[in-house]
Every structure is written in structure tokens, then in C-alpha cells.
Amino acid sequence: MSEADWTAWIGRTELVEDNICLTQALAAAATLEPPSAPLTTGAPLPPLWHWFYFLPRAPQSQLGSDGHPQRGGFIPPIPYPRRMFAGARIRFHRPLLIGQPARREGVIRNITQKTGRTGPLAFVTVGYQIFQGDTLCIEEEQDIVYREPGTPVPAPVPVELPPVTDAITRTVIPDPRLLFRFSALTFNAHRIHYDRPYAQQEEGYPGLVVHGPLVAVLLMELTRHNTTRPISGFRFRSQAPLFDLAPFRLVARFGTDQVELEAQGPDGTSALTATAELGGGNE
Numbered sequence: 367m368s369e370a371d372w373t374a375w376i377g378r379t380e381l382v383e384d385n386i387c388l389t390q391a392l393a394a395a396a397t398l399e400p401p402s403a404p405l406t407t408g409a410p411l412p413p414l415w416h417w418f419y420f421l422p423r424a425p426q427s428q429l430g431s432d433g434h435p436q437r438g439g440f441i442p443p444i445p446y447p448r449r450m451f452a453g454a455r456i457r458f459h460r461p462l463l464i465g466q467p468a469r470r471e472g473v474i475r476n477i478t479q480k481t482g483r484t485g486p487l488a489f490v491t492v493g494y495q496i497f498q499g500d501t502l503c504i505e506e507e508q509d510i511v512y513r514e515p516g517t518p519v520p521a522p523v524p525v526e527l528p529p530v531t532d533a534i535t536r537t538v539i540p541d542p543r544l545l546f547r548f549s550a551l552t553f554n555a556h557r558i559h560y561d562r563p564y565a566q567q568e569e570g571y572p573g574l575v576v577h578g579p580l581v582a583v584l585l586m587e588l589t590r591h592n593t594t595r596p597i598s599g600f601r602f603r604s605q606a607p608l609f610d611l612a613p614f615r616l617v618a619r620f621g622t623d624q625v626e627l628e629a630q631g632p633d634g635t636s637a638l639t640a641t642a643e644l645g646g647g648n649e
């Protein structure tokens with residue numbers, strides 16, 4: 367299938383309705399262990415937790431061998447086999463309220479083909495708007511990248527990371543239980559996150575791959591628990607994969623109106639960078 371055929375997907379839309387149910391928020395809280403008060407019906411859903419709703423509904427018979435829904439429905443039929451979450455940009459207008467229905471309108475915004483250091487890359491940019499009633503609560507753009515089979519990725523060689531004195535840090539142990547729970551919360555059956563022989567033999571990774579959105583959520587959690595200000599925006603880019611083979615470090619540097627965030631791999635690689643915008647200031 368040619369690139370021209372994929373680009374016919376630009377403008378394709380998808381509507382998903384859901385209830386921002388308490389059960390799912392409690393499952394997320396059990397996984398992420400926020401230090402704040404337990405969530406209740408009517409409370410605001412923490413930022414980025416909308417990823418635990420509007421879950422994929424492809425029947426089992428319509429999953430691809432990688433575990434994702436077969437392409438060619440909403441997502442274009444890019445022929446490259448290896449899918450990764452590359453990044454996202456999000457604006458939070460008003461928190462979603464737990465216990466109320468919501469709807470997510472999606473659209474394929476763009477499809478671009480590039481050649482990276484690792485080989486050909488096809489980026490699909492998906493736009494989302496999430497509403498409760500008539501109120502636009504969240505706007506988001508996600509970049510998904512598709513890659514050809516490549517040479518196996520070597521395991522990172524852990525080094526002693528330099529101490530950080532001007533930032534808040536947290537070390538995360540990405541064990542398979544955490545990855546499994548995050549896959550379950552997002553109903554994401556992609557086998558690179560839980561099926562080690564598949565991740566190693568079919569996609570060439572040295573271990574289970576840590577979800578980019580999990581790292582982003584953990585950085586958001588670090589941010590929101592260290593400020594009283596609302597989060598008005600968030601953007602991140604996954605630059606290198608993290609694996610379940612060794613702990614990684616989260617770093618949050620608070621500025622006046624924004625927080626610069628980073629996830630550092632065990633070898634010191636900057637695996638994911640993000641920026642959280644703080645609202646409620648003097649703007």
C-alpha cells in the first residue's frame with residue numbers, strides 16, 4: 367500500500383462514549399498510589415487519567431498479532447509492524463468529573479513518513495476532544511509511530527546517575543506487575559508490554575517495554591503532588607524506550623509557570639522529556 371493510500375485516512379473520525387466511572391479511577395489509584403485523599407463520585411479526575419477511559423473495543427478476533435486492533439479501521443493500514451507511542455500534547459480546560467458520562471471525538475490529523483537513524487518511520491497524529499455534556503474538558507494530540515523490523519535493541523548498561531540537587535526526583539522500578547496493571551487500565555493488549563518472548567524475538571527489544579503513557583502519567587503524578595496549582599497543559603516526547611530490566615529516574619524541575627520533566631534511563635539516556643504548564647497563576 368502506498369503512502370498516498372494511507373493519507374486518504376486523514377480526516378477520518380471516531381466517536382467513543384464512556385462513563386467516567388469510579389471503579390476505573392480506583393483501579394488507577396491502586397496502581398499509582400497517589401498520596402492524596404481517596405477518589406469519590408463527583409470528584410475531579412486527576413490530569414491524564416482520561417487515558418483509563420474510552421478503551422479500545424475491538425473484538426478479540428480483530429486483534430493483530432501484536433495485540434493492537436488490526437489497522438485499517440480508524441487507524442490507517444501502515445504496513446510497518448512495530449508500533450510505539452511517540453508523544454502527545456494536551457490542554458486541560460476543565461477536569462472530567464467522576465461518575466458522569468463523557469464522549470471522545472477523535473480525528474486522524476496527519477500522517478508523515480520520515481527516515482530516522484533507526485530506519486523508516488511513519489507518524490500518525492490523532493486529535494482528540496473530550497466533552498462532558500457541552501463542555502470541552504480536554505484537547506489532545508497523540509503521535510503514534512510505526513517502524514519497520516530492525517536490528518535488536520541492546521539492553522542499556524546501567525551507570526550511576528549523577529546526583530540531582532535542584533529538582534524533585536523519584537526512582538521507579540518498572541516491574542512486570544506495574545506494566546501489566548497499566549496495560550489492563552488502558553485495555554492495551556500490545557504484547558511488547560507483557561509478553562517477553564514476543565518483545566524480544568518478534569520486536570527485538572531486550573525486555574518488556576515500559577508504556578510511554580505510563581512514564582508520562584508518573585511524571586504528571588510527581589508534578590501534581592508537588593504543587594497546589596492546577597495543571598493547564600502537558601506535552602511529552604518519547605525519545606528512547608525504557609525496559610523492565612532496571613529502575614529509571616523521574617526528574618521534575620519547577621519553574622514559575624511550568625515544570626520541566628524528564629525520565630532518565632538506567633544508562634543516563636534521556637528517555638522521555640515533558641513539560642507541564644501550571645495554571646491558576648497571574649495569567
Ligand SMILES: C/C(=C\C(=O)SCCNC(=O)CCNC(=O)[C@H](O)C(C)(C)COP(=O)(O)OP(=O)(O)OC[C@H]1O[C@@H](n2cnc3c(N)ncnc32)[C@H](O)[C@@H]1OP(=O)(O)O)C(=O)O
Nearest residue numbers: 450451452453480482483484485576577578604605606607
Ligand atoms: C502505549 C503504546 C506504546 C508504547 O508505549 S511504546 C513505548 C514508548 N515509546 C517509546 O519508547 C518510543 C521511544 N522513541 C524512540 O525509540 C525513537 O524516538 C524513535 C521513535 C524510534 C525514532 O528514533 P530515530 O532515531 O529513528 O529518529 P530520529 O531521532 O533520527 O528522528 C527522525 C525524525 O523523526 C522525528 N522524531 C523522532 N522521534 C520522535 C518522537 N518521539 N515524536 C515525534 N517525532 C519524532 C524527529 O524529529 C525527526 O524528524 P525530522 O523532521 O527532524 O526529520 C501503544 O502502542 O499504544
